[in-house]
Amino acid sequence: MKSEILDKKIWQGLVEKNRKDQEVLYRLYYSYGMSICLRYTSNREGAKEVLHDGFMVLFADPKKYNPDQPFKPWFRKVLVNLCINYYKKHQKQSHETGLEFIPESEDAQPSALDDMQYNELVRLIQRLPTAYRTVFNLYILDGYTHEEIAGMMDTSIGTSKSNLSRAREKIRELLKPRSHEKEILR
Known part of the structure; x- marks a missing residue:
């Protein structure tokens, strides 16, 4: 599948601050952007906030995007960076208020991710504690290395690896009721 280049007319409209072209772009890429942001945030409101910030990056300075390059990978990178900032x-706010809960899990079972629908997966990922969710998304879904993640999140490589391991454990734990329900229904 070929990555699409942003229509030159739309891009020129963005450069000229044309509201109609901004709206067209927003409508074309809202769902795509929201699917990325939902994986990193714990709720729809947070995802919308990050997504709108992503569009504002482009609307405020459209020349940040090179119109000769595919748009989706560029926009994805902008959104992932904004999600990291979010x-x-x-994280700072949760440390100040002591609100972040990071559960420990000792049980491990085979993953049932293969037969899950995308929306189920997003809801499952959203249930992870923030640090786990962020590392899981960056490493598993977006393909960053632990070294890159540590740099982005201002943590150590060991913390990145630990958070990924704990995210996987938590996902297994969250999948247990689903596996148990399947056995009951048989």
């Missing part, structure tokens, strides 16, 4: 902002 995480850092809320």
